[in-house]
Amino acid sequence: MIQLIRAELQKLFTTRIWWAMLIVMLLLTGLSLFFIIFFAGEPAQNGAPGLPALEDPAWLPIGLSAASGGTIFTMILGVIMMTSEYRYQTITGTFLTTPQRGRVIAAKLGAGVVVGVLFAVVSLLVVGVTCVIAVLAAGGELDLTGNRVPQIVLGVFASLALYALFGIGLGALIRNQIAALIGAIVWAYVIESIFGAIPALQVVGKWLPGGGAAALMSIDVDTGLGAPDLLPAWGGALLLIGYAVLFAVVANLTTTRRDIT
Amino acid sequence: MSAIEIRNLSKSFGPVRAVNDVSFTVEAGTVTGYLGPNGAGKTTTLRSLLGLVTPDAGEALVNGQRYTTLAHPLSEVGAVLEATSFHPGRTARNHLRIMCTAAGLPARRADEALETVGLADAAGKRVGGFSLGMRQRLALGSALLGEPKVFILDEPANGLDPAGIQWLRGFLRHLAHERGAAVLVSSHVLSEVEQTVDNVVIIARGRLVRQGTLAELTQNGDTAVRVRTGADFRPALEEAGARVEEVEPGVLRVFGMDTERIGQLALDNRVLLTEVTQERSDLQQVFLELTGDEPAAAVGTEAGR
Structure with a gap:
């Protein structure tokens, strides 16, 4: 199995898409971090308290949580890891080398965790260093153990890894690369945000992958619509794993059983 | 195995x-x-x-x-x-x-x-x-x-x-x-x-x-010998046991007899042969007959599925 996971990682890192994704992820994460730094301490427009000031210990976890914006990119990579096999028909060679198709899917899920963790490391390094500099420059005290900072860091690791799994499961289910990518992006940016932001829909929203990821980090930032209703952090993690396993199992029973012609 | x-x-x-x-x-x-x-x-x-x-x-x-x-x-x-x-x-x-x-x-x-x-x-x-x-x-x-x-x-x-x-x-x-x-x-x-x-x-x-x-x-056993002659050679061949087909006037296809035997018969009957050719069963021909397909489809260059 280790061999197969290594082969899957080799597949990803011998093509160029991964670093394109990494760069775009860092740019977008950087942009959102920029706003979190820029608007720190500013009251919201309706006069309600907005983001805490940089020197406020409550700011650091919010700044660090910008790294969780990478989920969409590990999800896209996950979708690509699966669907490019069908797009370029490399699935033929893959199944000739490993005829037990379930093992191939399992290896891809394993590789997805590794990719998610690697992306989380890079993202957290960039975001973390920037946050530390911002806090120290503003004269704040650095507290890396309090204020849910460890939980946020763990949450970033878990959510980036689990979204990669989510993407792989989705890709196994929808073999058409374009359809799978559009589906994933529409889901993450449109459907999830609707269900996550509107309190009346949060009953459903907390059970969606985005709700799971938010629960993982307990990012209960008040968006002005009331504090979101979320599962406990462990529940969020289980939820995301559940989605990935569900997709992979369904894919294993349907799509990947089909004849390769 | x-x-x-x-x-x-x-x-x-x-x-x-x-x-x-x-x-x-x-x-x-x-x-x-x-x-x-x-x-x-x-x-x-x-x-x-x-x-x-x-x-x-x-x-x-x-x-x-x-x-x-x-x-x-x-x-x-x-x-x-x-x-x-x-x-x-x-x-x-x-x-x-x-x-x-x-x-x-x-x-x-x-x-x-x-x-x-x-x-x-x-x-x-x-x-x-x-x-x-x-x-x-x-x-x-x-x-x-x-x-x-x-x-x-x-x-x-x-x-x-x-x-x-x-x-x-x-x-x-x-x-x-x-x-x-x-x-x-x-x-x-x-x-x-x-x-x-x-x-x-x-x-x-x-x-x-x-x-x-x-x-x-x-070698499907049914190969013929092609014989070209101006004389009426057919009765002699048939008498000797061969099956004969006339392709066109003066050209015969002889089945069940080899070229040596045909030459001997011609000599015995004082018949002049201008051509004696062993027909070879062409593999491509056999292939086309067996697959019963249009030649164009069989010899095309597209990949088969």
Whole structure:
């Protein structure tokens, strides 16, 4: 199995898409971090308290949580890891080398965790260093153990890894690369945000992958619509794993059983 | 135990019966040509053999096992399928290295295989820039990674230039006759494999129509001798026991009698013969008769499915 996971990682890192994704992820994460730094301490427009000031210990976890914006990119990579096999028909060679198709899917899920963790490391390094500099420059005290900072860091690791799994499961289910990518992006940016932001829909929203990821980090930032209703952090993690396993199992029973012609 | 055994294999795609109760075997040390027009069911048979397609009935076994149960498939079977199954952004070497990693083979096998198929210079180039012939060589390289003893090749000559085809023929013969491998190679162009194969299996519209050695296929016992003469030679021939057909005035086709006997008869009857030719059963002709297909479809250049 280790061999197969290594082969899957080799597949990803011998093509160029991964670093394109990494760069775009860092740019977008950087942009959102920029706003979190820029608007720190500013009251919201309706006069309600907005983001805490940089020197406020409550700011650091919010700044660090910008790294969780990478989920969409590990999800896209996950979708690509699966669907490019069908797009370029490399699935033929893959199944000739490993005829037990379930093992191939399992290896891809394993590789997805590794990719998610690697992306989380890079993202957290960039975001973390920037946050530390911002806090120290503003004269704040650095507290890396309090204020849910460890939980946020763990949450970033878990959510980036689990979204990669989510993407792989989705890709196994929808073999058409374009359809799978559009589906994933529409889901993450449109459907999830609707269900996550509107309190009346949060009953459903907390059970969606985005709700799971938010629960993982307990990012209960008040968006002005009331504090979101979320599962406990462990529940969020289980939820995301559940989605990935569900997709992979369904894919294993349907799509990947089909004849390769 | 045969290296490859197809037993009563049937497979339908929707209403289309792609393969219908086909059985044949391929032994070690031989090259078997799997011939038929496009759409005859060749690719479906080979893909069933490789576990990519699940047959509706029957079995397709390699070394006595189904492909999906082989512990080290790349070390037992080398397969060449379509030429397009590479990621265009990946280099030739990386493509083979990934297969080595997944199969637990040492990474150096990738370079060795590229060397064997003559792609050593292009090892670091992205496959996207490869010609069809180079992709075909790369596919062959991937089949060689595990140094298997069974080879399954689907239209491997497609896209190769004449020199490449010549090389491929020699290589397949080398694999079978010197390294004792069992080679099953499909083609819709008979002349491509005519000089390479020991045995032929012919399939048309999903059904097996003939199998045997190449020699058996051409010697169908019914060959005629073509005789041209101005004299009335027919009664003498028929009296001597031959069956005679008049092709056109002065040209006869004589069945059941060899050229020496015909010459003797002509001498005895003082008949002048201006031509005595042993007709050879042309393999291409046999192929077309057996597959009952339009010549255009049988000798076209499109890949069969």
